[in-house]
Amino acid sequence: MKLHKESKGTITVATLFFIVVAALSIYYLKFWSLLVLVPLLIIYGLVFWFFRVPHRHILDHKENVIAPVDGKVVMIKEVEENEFLKTKAIQVSIFMSPLNVHICRYPVTGKVIYKRYHPGKYLVAWHEKSSTDNERTTVAVQAFNDHTVVFRQIAGYVARRIMFYCKEGDHAKAGHEFGFIKFGSRMDVFLPLDTEILCKIGDKTKGGLDVLAKLSV
Numbered sequence: 001m002k003l004h005k006e007s008k009g010t011i012t013v014a015t016l017f018f019i020v021v022a023a024l025s026i027y028y029l030k031f032w033s034l035l036v037l038v039p040l041l042i043i044y045g046l047v048f049w050f051f052r053v054p055h056r057h058i059l060d061h062k063e064n065v066i067a068p069v070d071g072k073v074v075m076i077k078e079v080e081e082n083e084f085l086k087t088k089a090i091q092v093s094i095f096m097s098p099l100n101v102h103i104c105r106y107p108v109t110g111k112v113i114y115k116r117y118h119p120g121k122y123l124v125a126w127h128e129k130s131s132t133d134n135e136r137t138t139v140a141v142q143a144f145n146d147h148t149v150v151f152r153q154i155a156g157y158v159a160r161r162i163m164f165y166c167k168e169g170d171h172a173k174a175g176h177e178f179g180f181i182k183f184g185s186r187m188d189v190f191l192p193l194d195t196e197i198l199c200k201i202g203d204k205t206k207g208g209l210d211v212l213a214k215l216s217v
Helices: 007-050
Strands: 064-066 071-081 087-096 103-105 110-118 136-142 148-155 162-164 177-181 185-191 211-214
Touching: 071 185, 087 211, 110 148, 110 162, 136 162, 148 162, 148 177
Parallel strands: none
Antiparallel strands: 064 211, 071 087, 087 185, 103 177, 110 136, 136 148, 148 185, 162 177
């Protein structure tokens, strides 16, 4: 199983912790150490599972808006996007549990024209105000037919580290990685009002594969 590059520090700490606790449990608890070691081993395995990088065949997309992350669609609504677009947009929000793949992918193909990091709170990721109050990043891409698509990584109550690698002027390719969020969070995509929405609330998404919407011609 291939692991993400962001896993190195976390897995090193987890391994050292596992070795120390296992050694102490075996020394002091003898046979009863299994009561500690079994759940500890499960948690240790989940750390590796969290940082997995699944192989996915990413197609080329022009007008399609691709799911940027694995998770569940929890919101589709018309909102005012005040940071960059300064106008109304359709917000599609996807919640990621700690068991989801946490690679963040470009939802559209085009040119990166804006990126910002914002420190903030750590409200639970499904809280509506987390989009504007939590620690977050915002990226805007000039996409198909000059449509501008904004998307936002949002830290949650558990997620405390957001990574994004793009810079202004980069060529964005729908479905390809631009960042990573550690341990459960949310991603919002803001689309033009005339976008054809192809997903619905409750849909489970696979980042880089599922089509969320189609930009107008």
